[in-house]
Amino acid sequence: MAGNVFGKLYRLSSFGESHGEAVGGMVDGCPAGIPLTVEMIQRELDRRRPGQSDISTSRNEADRVEIVSGVFEGMTTGMPIGFLVRNTNQNSKDYTHLKDIFRPSHADYTWYKKYGVRDYRGGGRSSAREHIARVVGGAIAKQVLSRHGISVCAYTSQIGEIVLTGAYSDYDLTRIEANAVRCPDEQVAERMIGVIREMKEAGDSVGGCVTGVIRGMMPGLGEPVFDRFQARLAQAMMSINAAKGFEYGSGFASAALRGSQHNDSFVMQEGQVHTATNRSGGVQGGVTNGEDVYFRVAFKPVATIMTEQGTVTKEGEEVRFQAHGRHDPCVVPRVVPVVEAMAAMTVLDLLLENGAGK
Numbered sequence: 001m002a003g004n005v006f007g008k009l010y011r012l013s014s015f016g017e018s019h020g021e022a023v024g025g026m027v028d029g030c031p032a033g034i035p036l037t038v039e040m041i042q043r044e045l046d047r048r049r050p051g052q053s054d055i056s057t058s059r060n061e062a063d064r065v066e067i068v069s070g071v072f073e074g075m076t077t078g079m080p081i082g083f084l085v086r087n088t089n090q091n092s093k094d095y096t097h098l099k100d101i102f103r104p105s106h107a108d109y110t111w112y113k114k115y116g117v118r119d120y121r122g123g124g125r126s127s128a129r130e131h132i133a134r135v136v137g138g139a140i141a142k143q144v145l146s147r148h149g150i151s152v153c154a155y156t157s158q159i160g161e162i163v164l165t166g167a168y169s170d171y172d173l174t175r176i177e178a179n180a181v182r183c184p185d186e187q188v189a190e191r192m193i194g195v196i197r198e199m200k201e202a203g204d205s206v207g208g209c210v211t212g213v214i215r216g217m218m219p220g221l222g223e224p225v226f227d228r229f230q231a232r233l234a235q236a237m238m239s240i241n242a243a244k245g246f247e248y249g250s251g252f253a254s255a256a257l258r259g260s261q262h263n264d265s266f267v268m269q270e271g272q273v274h275t276a277t278n279r280s281g282g283v284q285g286g287v288t289n290g291e292d293v294y295f296r297v298a299f300k301p302v303a304t305i306m307t308e309q310g311t312v313t314k315e316g317e318e319v320r321f322q323a324h325g326r327h328d329p330c331v332v333p334r335v336v337p338v339v340e341a342m343a344a345m346t347v348l349d350l351l352l353e354n355g356a357g358k
Contacts, residue, residue: 007029009349009353010030010349011027011349016129016133017119018121018125020087020124021086022086024084027080027136028080032075033075033076034147036081038067040143041065044135044136044340045064045132045135047177048063048335049061049062052180053180054180064085064086065083065136066085068082097321101312101314103323128335134341134345135338136341137345138152138343144348148351150215151216152214152340153173153176154337154339155182155183155184156183156192157183159181159330160208161195163209164188164211168294172184173213179193180333181193197329200329204306205301207331208332209297209332210335213292213294214292214347215292217291217292219290220288221288221350222288224285224287227286228286229287231286232350233293234248236343239342244298244299244300245298248282264277264279274291275291281295301330305323306323308322309322
């Protein structure tokens with residue numbers, strides 16, 4: 001199905017389910033002759049994998065990537081890059097009691113109505129375990145982008161009511177991996193971790209926001225009018241499980257400003273056109289202007305909670321049920337590398353469309 005393919009020139013096709021044999025995919029369109037470090041891909045997967053801290057699910061998967069095609073002697077060949085990550089710690093029995101029940105705010109009901117069948121083992125393909133393929137595709141894209149001086153990073157900027165204030169430039173983003181919640185401010189991070197632990201103990205969940213930053217951008221990426229840079233980036237972010245909102249630059253706050261307060265004046269710096277401020281978020285008229293692109297993605301509370309809820313069965317019977325098993329009380333810390341991956345693939349795809357990227 002077309003819905004399982006991302007990108008135009010740099011394309012990721014993914015397959016697999018949460019409790020199936022494996023999750024994997026194929027990257028097509030990666031330029032030939034790119035040195036590809038499998039260790040870097042594995043590091044990105046390690047950032048996303050379950051069981052990495054006490055604030056995530058206890059499901060313990062090594063998530064070891066196997067590159068099966070498209071790479072020879074450490075270099076991309078220009079052929080499709082096939083990869084596989086095997087599932088080894090699935091407990092499908094945890095879901096047998098949900099076989100005929102539609103879980104609130106999950107894909108159970110909608111996917112059943114669309115396809116007429118349902119993989120009730122952890123949600124099947126609607127599970128966030130599908131993100132593995134995105135992270136691999138993004139890790140490959142990052143290695144290509146680094147040759148152009150482009151970097152992509154993201155961090156947790158909100159958990160529940162705990163908000164990291166200030167601009168991304170106020171923080172040392174090399175400190176993102178210094179704590180389990182991936183927040184560059186240690187004191188704020190501790191408060192965020194405390195909230196997630198409270199939710200886990202209460203059998204509840206909490207949402208939050210991830211901020212992304214793309215540096216080293218050149219002007220000119222983006223296509224009028226329906227393929228504006230921010231439109232492509234928004235589509236990428238809103239395809240991530242649990243994503244509920246997207247904004248770039250000044251975002252929704254710009255609705256309260258006047259033009260005289262919001263406009264970015266042009267200035268000359270070292271012989272190059274720049275903007276004195278960056279409320280535009282590096283994008284004007286749907287095309288990048290060379291400034292940093294920054295954006296924010298909001299994620300809802302995880303739908304699986306350990307509190308009893310009301311729902312209905314496939315037969316239309318109203319019932320009460322309580323979930324059990326291994327689940328994240330908050331998706332945000334583990335979705336940070338996924339946000340990075342989707343941003344990296346979006347930028348590389350547009351770079352290739354612009355005739356660069358090799």
